[in-house]
Amino acid sequence: xxxxxxxxxxxxxxxxxxxxxxxxxxxxxxxxxxxxxxxxxxxxxxxxxxxxxxxxxxxxxxxxxxxxxxxxxxxxxxxxxxxxxxxxxxxxxxxxxxxxxxxxxxxxxxxxxxxxxxxxxxxxxxxxxxxxxxxxxxxxxxxxxxxxxxxxxxxxxxxxxxxxxxxxxxxxxxxxxxxxxxxxxxxxxxxxxxxxxxxxxxxxxxxxxxxxxxx
Amino acid sequence: xxxxxxxxxxxxxxxxxxxxxxxxxxxxxxxxxxxxxxxxxxxxxxxxxxxxxxxxxxxxxxxxxxxxxxxxxxxxxxxxxxxxxxxxxxxxxxxxxxxxxxxxxxxxxxxxxxxxxxxxxxxxxxxxxxxxxxxxxxxxxxxxxxxxxxxxxxxxxxxxxxxxxxxxxxxxxxxxxxxxxxxxxxxxxxxxxxxxxxxxxxxxxxxxxxxxxxxxxxxxxxxxxxxxxxxxxxxxxxxxxxxxxxxxxxxxxxxxxxxxxxxxxxxxxxxxxxxxxxxxxxxxxxxxxxxxxxxxxxxxxxxxxxxxxxxxxxxxxxxxxxxxxxxxxxxxxxxxxxxx
Numbered sequence: 001x002x003x004x005x006x007x008x009x010x011x012x013x014x015x016x017x018x019x020x021x022x023x024x025x026x027x028x029x030x031x032x033x034x035x036x037x038x039x040x041x042x043x044x045x046x047x048x049x050x051x052x053x054x055x056x057x058x059x060x061x062x063x064x065x066x067x068x069x070x071x072x073x074x075x076x077x078x079x080x081x082x083x084x085x086x087x088x089x090x091x092x093x094x095x096x097x098x099x100x101x102x103x104x105x106x107x108x109x110x111x112x113x114x115x116x117x118x119x120x121x122x123x124x125x126x127x128x129x130x131x132x133x134x135x136x137x138x139x140x141x142x143x144x145x146x147x148x149x150x151x152x153x154x155x156x157x158x159x160x161x162x163x164x165x166x167x168x169x170x171x172x173x174x175x176x177x178x179x180x181x182x183x184x185x186x187x188x189x190x191x192x193x194x195x196x197x198x199x200x201x202x203x204x205x206x207x208x209x210x211x212x213x214x215x
Numbered sequence: 216x217x218x219x220x221x222x223x224x225x226x227x228x229x230x231x232x233x234x235x236x237x238x239x240x241x242x243x244x245x246x247x248x249x250x251x252x253x254x255x256x257x258x259x260x261x262x263x264x265x266x267x268x269x270x271x272x273x274x275x276x277x278x279x280x281x282x283x284x285x286x287x288x289x290x291x292x293x294x295x296x297x298x299x300x301x302x303x304x305x306x307x308x309x310x311x312x313x314x315x316x317x318x319x320x321x322x323x324x325x326x327x328x329x330x331x332x333x334x335x336x337x338x339x340x341x342x343x344x345x346x347x348x349x350x351x352x353x354x355x356x357x358x359x360x361x362x363x364x365x366x367x368x369x370x371x372x373x374x375x376x377x378x379x380x381x382x383x384x385x386x387x388x389x390x391x392x393x394x395x396x397x398x399x400x401x402x403x404x405x406x407x408x409x410x411x412x413x414x415x416x417x418x419x420x421x422x423x424x425x426x427x428x429x430x431x432x433x434x435x436x437x438x439x440x441x442x443x444x445x446x447x448x449x450x451x452x453x454x455x456x457x458x459x460x461x462x463x464x465x466x467x468x469x470x471x472x473x474x475x476x477x478x479x480x481x482x483x484x485x486x487x488x489x490x491x492x493x494x495x496x497x498x499x500x501x502x503x504x505x506x507x508x509x510x511x512x513x514x515x516x517x518x519x520x521x522x523x524x525x526x527x528x529x530x531x532x533x534x535x536x537x538x539x540x541x542x543x544x545x546x547x548x549x550x551x552x553x554x555x
Contacts, residue, residue, distance in 0.1 A: 010341045028271035028305075059278045062473035067352075067359035087361060090374050123473075154271070 029154035032057040035146060036158050039174070039213060041167040042136055047213075049132035050099060050108070050144065051166070055158065061125040074123075081118035081125075088127055089113045097131055098148050098155065100208075103139035110134065140215055145208035147179065154184075155209050163211050172215040179207045273301045274463060277483065281471050284479055288408070291479055297428045298467075298483040302338075302490020305463065312337060313495045315378055315538050317502040319452055322385045322531035330499030333452055335492040340457030341464075342488030344370065346481050348460055349468035354477060360469075370458050375542040377455035382536025389532045393525040455539075463487070 010146040056064070059097060071078055092098070093112065101108040116129035156178065157163070163176050178182050183206040276297050283290035306313055316337065320330040348370070352363045464484045471480025509527070513520030 028274055030274075030466060032275070057275070058282070059279070059470040061469040063466050064360050066363065066469050066473070067357045 024026075031060045031153040033153055033155045034158040035142065035155055035209070036160075036162050036164075037146065037211060038164045038166050039142070039144070039168065039171070039211070040130070041165065041172075043167070044138075045169045045215075046138040047103070047133060047134040047142060048131055049137045050101070051115075051128075051130045052097075052099070052146075053126055053128050054155075055124055055126040058124055061120070061123060064125060065120065073211075076120040078117050078119065081120060082103055085116050085118040085127065085129075088118070089116045089129055095148065096148055098153065099131060100145040101133070103137040104141055104145040108133055108135075108137055139213075142213040142215075144211040144213075146211075147208040149207070151207065157209055165213065168213070169215060172213055173212060174213045175214070177210040179209060183207055225423050249372075270301070270304050273297055273304065275465050277301065278470055279481055281467070281474055281476060281483075284473055291482070294456055294479060294483055296488050298486040299490045301463070302487035302492075303494050304490075305461070305487070306338075306491040306494035312341070312491070313498050315456050315535055316325055316452070316499050317539070318496055318531045318534040319381065319385070320503050321506050322389060322528050322535060323448075324528065325503065327500045327503040329449070330498040330503050333449060333456075334496035334499050336449075336453045337457035338488040338492035338495060339485075340453055340458055341491070342484045344458060345460035345464040345468060345484050349465060349472065349480070350477075353469055353472055363465075363469075367460065370460070372543070374458035375539050377451060377458070378539030379536060379543060380539075381451055382534075382539050383456055383531060385532035386529065386536055387526065389529040393522070393529050396522050396525045461491075 034055040036053045040048050040051055042048050065076060065081075068076065068080060068084060070080055089112075097110065097113070099110065101110070110131045111134050113129040119126045119128065141179070148155065151177055157176060158211055163174050165174050278292065280290050280294040280297060284294060316330065316333055320333070321327070325333075348363065348366055352358045352366060464487055467483050467487075468477070468480040471483065472475055506527070510524060513524060
């Protein structure tokens with residue numbers, strides 16, 4: 001009896017294990033952003049904020065512009081997109097704008113965005129906005145990370161001029177680093193998973209697109 | 216003392232199940248391709264692991280093919296093929312549909328045919344809801360994405376709420392089953408063991424196509440949905456799982472509409488649903504088969520065996536309930552459907 005019971009346990013356990021662990025992955029990001037970021041400097045050499053330009057993929061762009069008023073089909077003016085830009089920056093606040101900064105190792109916080117607008121070219125949307133630092137900082141080493149920890153949105157640097165320093169002292173140099181492909185694959189397997197929904201964890205900062213400025 | 220051992224075994228089983236699930240979750244974290252250890256570049260899952268990791272590329276390929284179909288009609292075939300693959304692989308992961316249906320068929324003592332029928336019906340409904348939402352909201356009414364998000368959010372709450380209710384109902388029924396199995400062991404055991412035998416035979420034979428009836432059928436008949444408990448119970452499960460449209464399907468539909476090819480998006484959504492149904496059905500059949508095997512093995516062990524089975528069913532019921540709760544709360548904490 002004991003042996004048949006233990007075999008039955010094995011079968012039942014196998015059934016459950018199969019249900020929850022058989023195929024290890026599903027999720028994938030539903031929004032893809034090609035980004036370019038400029039670090040803006042004051043005349044005294046301190047960083048005042050980040051100017052983002054995020055270009056969305058074609059499917060999300062079609063979704064986001066669905067039903068918006070337009071004078072001419074296939075075109076959207078900046079004014080026509082203004083309400084959407086407002087929604088964008090308002091909802092992005094909840095996610096800390098997916099932007100995380102450290103000045104000489106200390107976390108630097110941002111104020112709400114300014115100068116935001118949307119542009120529609122070649123059927124894709126680009127969101128332009130500036131995130132001012134709460135306090136302008138002079139830092140020897142500035143680290144900026146852009147990523148979505150839940151990996152619903154996949155950020156990547158755009159090909160052309162992804163990083164720029166605006167008005168920075170001559171000795172400041174910027175470098176960028178993409179998240180390793182291995183980490184992206186890992187995230188692709190874990191996000192949206194059942195265990196995430198139970199709060200077991202999110203993918204870590206390995207997913208971050210990093211910009212480092214050394215002065 | 217008489218109940219001590221079976222109870223301990225049920226507890227042990229629960230711990231093992233939770234432990235396994237936990238290990239599985241963490242093992243995935245240890246390596247980008249899901250195996251434990253090994254260099255990160257090696258794909259131990261072979262072609263399946265590779266395909267799963269390429270899901271995002273499948274997804275992105277859909278928009279490229281819709282765009283292409285505008286000028287080149289043959290691209291539609293590529294779109295349908297890719298939609299099918301995307302459906303299969305999208306459903307392969309820990310999505311709620313697969314997990315809820317598997318737990319549900321185990322808890323509710325369903326046949327494999329009913330498992331298959333539930334999988335197909337819910338996947339079909341899911342595609343239908345996606346088409347209906349986009350068709351009504353975007354094509355007919357021309358509302359904005361924000362309004363469409365609101366609609367999906369409401370559907371989502373109803374769907375997850377239904378899962379919670381089904382879980383609660385199953386917990387109540389199975390909890391009572393366990394209690395009565397604990398009380399009147401002799402009489403109850405006999406009846407249940409007999410029933411279990413029968414049930415297993417059905418699942419097993421069907422699986423291997425030895426049964427005339429199953430062997431000749433080309434798919435689940437609608438009447439399969441009206442098994443023990445009738446239509447209403449099956450419908451509740453179908454709606455609970457199928458109401459929430461998948462975000463990918465909605466995005467594809469809206470994009471196809473924007474490209475002036477709404478019908479291509481509709482075809483894509485239904486083919487995606489077909490792929491999803493195949494995966495979920497396969498897993499549901501496996502779950503039923505594994506339970507059938509456990510029942511056959513337990514058939515020889517008398518009273519304790521029945522207790523274990525009732526325990527497993529109760530555990531599955533609890534899981535359905537937890538899924539619903541997690542989904543509801545995940546929604547609360549995480550309003551992610553194209554939130555910006």
